[in-house]
Amino acid sequence: MTYSIVGYDPKEKEWGIAVQSKFLGVGAVVPWAKAGAGAVATQSYANTAYGPQALAAMENGKSAEETLNDLLSVDPDREMRQVGIIDANGNPATFTGSECYDWAGGITGSHFAAQGNILVDKRTVQAMADDFSNSKGPLAERLLHALNAGQEAGGDSRGQQSAAILVVKEQGGYGGFNDRFVDLRVEDHPEPITELIRIYNLHQLYFAPSKAENIVKIEGDIKSELTQQLRRLNYIKEDTANDEQLYKALTAYLHTENFEGREQPEGQLDLEVLAFMRKS
Template sequence: MTFSIVGFDPKEKEWGIAVQSKFLGVGAVVPFAKAGVGAVATQSYANTSYGPRALQLMEEGKTAEEALEIITKDDPEKELRQVGLLDAMGNPATFTGEGCYNWAGGMTGPHFAAQGNILVDEKTVQAMGQTFISTEGSLAERLLASLNAGQSAGGDSRGQQSAALLVVKEAGGYGGFNDRYIDLRVDDHPEPITELIRIYHLQQLYFAPSKADRVAAIEGAVKEQLVRELVRLTYLEAGKGDEQLLKALTAYIHTENFEAREQEAGKIDLDVLDYMKKQ
């Protein structure tokens, strides 16, 4: 009841998984990844031990193919399983047991493994693979585009319910304390991929660093807009001076958790201002 894609970005050293399923909370079952080691998607009567076992094997130096052979060979129900994985070098492997419900299958290509079961047909997996190869952007954006393309090509024959995106990179997590660079889940939604893409853009707004060309001085039209929005949002009283304006902006940024986009006094990230306008 699931389709997924596992991907690797050799430049940024990121590993990730995007997945959708007619299943509650698929993000709690399918994706496993560790920076510098690899990524795993385990599904179709998922054996959740596949994730940590494959990661351990790959951390010990096994390739994705070698790890796949080891984790499946002694599983008495392996023919009901489906799994895709990438190792530290981005080498892919995928497995679909003969007992998986049709349509079921997978494909691999440069730095990706795509797989799915109980799909409308093979076009879902093909669309994911082709989209991953042809799409520009970050690993997260390529994975999401691939997942969306898979849904558009047919997707899970039973429908949609949940989706997840996990991307890891060394010290990529909040504060640099772990490798969970992006870890987002939509557990129950009529259009989970659309919702996952929406919250991904929010995640980028909150935690991605400001772009230099989007930082502006608080003057002229920018200042007029900022004053108007802060007054509307009740952070500032009309007619107050620059000192109160800067205090109000700081209060807004800290309340809304935009510390990652906070600028030196007298400047603002225009993406924050645009967000204000939409509230």
């Protein structure tokens, strides 16, 4: 009832899964990942125990294939399961049981496993595989782009409902306290992948580090526009504002809008913040 892609970025040491299904809240069932261990997509008549069991096995050094074989060997309903796995070293494995509903199947390649069931046809999985293989950039974006390519190629034969992306990285979570680098879900939506991409872009705006080329001094036209925007948004009440009032108003805005991650030393501004102000 689902299609997914599991992937690995050897440079950034990231593991992740992107998934879509005609199923409510697919992100609560299919994706499992742990930095340094690997990533798992468990679907069809999903056995959610596969997630923690596979991650524990791979954390102890087992490969994706070994882990998959171990899981299936003790599951009497294995022919109803579909699984995609990436291990700690980026090796893939995929399995589609003989009792999964057509079309069902999977493909593995360099650092990915793509799989799906109840699909229009095999082009969905092939499109995900081709797209991921030919793409560059952050793992999350490659996974989302591949998922979207799968939808454009046909997707779930029953339609769309929910989608999710989970990418893990050592100390990649908020504040560096966990490994959930990207963990986003769309639970029920007529176009869940499109909505997931929109939310991901917001996630990057709020939580991705500022790019050096976007950091500018608050002076000249930038200072004039910043003052105007802060006044329009009611962070500056006076007709004129000195530097102290301007910087105080900017700080209040950044903290209200959860832009702490883009806060710069006094006298500097991330242009992505100003762009967001224009749209507010």
